[in-house]
Amino acid sequence: MTATYFDTHCHLNFKRFNKTLSDVVSKASTLGVSLLVVPGTDVISSKKAVALTQEYNNLYAAVGIHPHHVYEVKSEEETVSQLSEIETLLSNSKVVAIGEVGLDRHDYENTKYTDYTISNEFIRRQMELLQKQITLAIRYKKSLILHNRETKQELLTLLKKVWDTRLEKRTVFHCCESDLELLSFAKDHKMYIGVDGDVTFDLTKQSFISQVPLEMLVLETDSPFLLPEPLKSQKLYPNTPHTIPLIAECVAKIKGITLQEVASRTTENARGLFNV
Ligand SMILES: [Zn+2]
Numbered sequence: 001m002t003a004t005y006f007d008t009h010c011h012l013n014f015k016r017f018n019k020t021l022s023d024v025v026s027k028a029s030t031l032g033v034s035l036l037v038v039p040g041t042d043v044i045s046s047k048k049a050v051a052l053t054q055e056y057n058n059l060y061a062a063v064g065i066h067p068h069h070v071y072e073v074k075s076e077e078e079t080v081s082q083l084s085e086i087e088t089l090l091s092n093s094k095v096v097a098i099g100e101v102g103l104d105r106h107d108y109e110n111t112k113y114t115d116y117t118i119s120n121e122f123i124r125r126q127m128e129l130l131q132k133q134i135t136l137a138i139r140y141k142k143s144l145i146l147h148n149r150e151t152k153q154e155l156l157t158l159l160k161k162v163w164d165t166r167l168e169k170r171t172v173f174h175c176c177e178s179d180l181e182l183l184s185f186a187k188d189h190k191m192y193i194g195v196d197g198d199v200t201f202d203l204t205k206q207s208f209i210s211q212v213p214l215e216m217l218v219l220e221t222d223s224p225f226l227l228p229e230p231l232k233s234q235k236l237y238p239n240t241p242h243t244i245p246l247i248a249e250c251v252a253k254i255k256g257i258t259l260q261e262v263a264s265r266t267t268e269n270a271r272g273l274f275n276v
């Protein structure tokens, strides 16, 4: 019997998959990767994620405004109007989560925003949108996909402030940084940790994942990003959900358990996380 895998984070709503999507979904399915969550990063990609769930039965959507894209939300009016568009999407039953949302201090080289700078005001707006989107997740009983890049302290402070027990077992640190303080926060708040293709080549990540209990782990590709080895060396971009078994194999090796066990435990975890 082939294992069933759950890719908890793949951006199949991005333009680069427009022409290949049905092949990408069926190739993943052949390898057992038959459950997928597609997160939005702004209003347009969130709407697209929802539209895709109508085409593919095994696909679920998350909707939200990613901290990088908070850059284009300049005024109070825009904040209100974009959040109300996100809120409207939450009534769809295939929308399982708010995401991806969070905080990000990374200075991106490849960004469509020509004057991109990480100012205090920008971080303040990221925090405001994050807090409002977490409130939506709580109010609509949706799960929560958290993005964090170089913003641990701000994120943990904010989470402590707004935390609601309804978020327990329903929240994930997606592509979690190798950080024991994040892990201990996740343990205390009954959260999940997302592991990606970088675990196949990043030794720090491997040692971090060795310390994450199996009952907290979920698999994700973050397609089209984070291509795992050996495909990375072969430059076989873009990453797609069919690489989930490579991540699972690496986790199996790190934990000294079978591939089948990684598949069944992480899929069960992901089903719990998204309540599907
Ligand atoms: Zn992310």
Ligand SMILES: [Zn+2]
Pocket (backbone or CB within 6 Å): 009, 011, 039, 100, 222
């Ligand atoms: Zn992502």
